[in-house]
Amino acid sequence: MSAVYDVELVAVTKRFGNTTAVDNISLRIAKATYCCLLGPSGCGKTTLLRMLAGHETPSEGDIVIGGHNVGYLPPAKRGTAMMFQSYALFPHLSALDNVAFSLKMKGVSKVERHAQARKFLELTHMGKYADRLPAQLSGGQQQRVALARALITNPSVLLLDEPLSALDPFLRGKMRDELKRLQTELGISFIHVTHSQEEALALADLAVVMDGGRIQQAAPPRDLFDKPRTAFVARFIGGQNVLPGAGGNGAAAHEIAVRTDRCRLVSPEEATPNSSLLGSITGIEYQGTRVQITLAIEGGREAISLLPDDHFFAHPYKIGDKARLAWSQQDVHTLTTP
Secondary structure (H helix, E strand, O other): OOOOEEEEEEEEEEEEOOEEEEEEEEEEEEOOOEEEEEOOOOOOHHHHHHHHHOOOOOOEEEEEEOOEEOOOOOHHHOOEEEEOOOOOOOOOOOHHHHHHHHHHHOOOOHHHHHHHHHHHHHHOOOHHHOOOOHHHOOHHHHHHHHHHHHHOOOOOEEEEEOOOOOOOHHHHHHHHHHHHHHHHHHOOEEEEEEOOHHHHHHHOOEEEEEEOOEEEEEEOHHHHHHOOOEHHHHHHHOOEEEEEEOOOOOOOOEEEEEEHHHOEEEOOOOOOHHHEEEEEEEEEEEOOOEEEEEEEEHHHEEEEEEEEHHHHHHOOOOOOOEEEEEOOHHHOEEOOEO
16 A cells, blocks of 8 residues: 555445444545544544544455554554543543553653653643643643643554534634644644534645545545535535526536625626526624625525625615525536535
């Protein structure tokens, strides 16, 4: 297998009885990549992460890490470390001893393991809290200790299971910055499971959208946002209106995606039918720099226009107004599959 990739999944399937949780997935993750696995609950992303970690065994297929097939090796033999959602810190141990614990299990002397643990606490900005117990630390501080404990094992790939879900929005933003900084500084691949589209767009070099145990699209975040492959991806990533497209010249009608910030509102008489849809305004939400307008359009659908706040307040709408959602053909992206 090629050494270009930190991780290669080759036709990986995982079944639990009659249920297929991961269905014939193949994926390559290049060296030093921040990869986010995202999708709705039950899509298979956590099962895939657990197979990478060695906590589940694939029913079929190969898992290759660092050029070695590790699909049937125990977790300690894979060159990975996993940071759990719950952090799983030992409550009776200090931050220093929590980080040093894996080295203690390997028989490393107290002086040496504490020196290594202090280095990783400093790396995660927790050096001054080395003597505190987990109960004396905030959620964000506990997370940093858990991160240092994972990194001290010197993994080639770090696996993160929804690491930011327990934090408040302000801390989530700060920890996103920290995770990206650490991944860049260490030069290793992070594989991060999340249900948050915002998290994936902010962090990932490669974002992998899953549904029904399969990969729906794997691409850099900008490509996912601007060029979703399917209606599912467009709706899940968000920021897109999925709309009926005109067939033209006898061709079958298809679905299109248009970014919500590229859609504008015009009077019912103004736009051409091929690049607009008539609707009734059902929602107006002020969001600071922009205003989100929701319209009920044909076929029982909803569509959104994100307007700059100054545009909206120069010509404000109200609930119940009729308007056309209009767009430019250059902003249309055709969805290739249903």
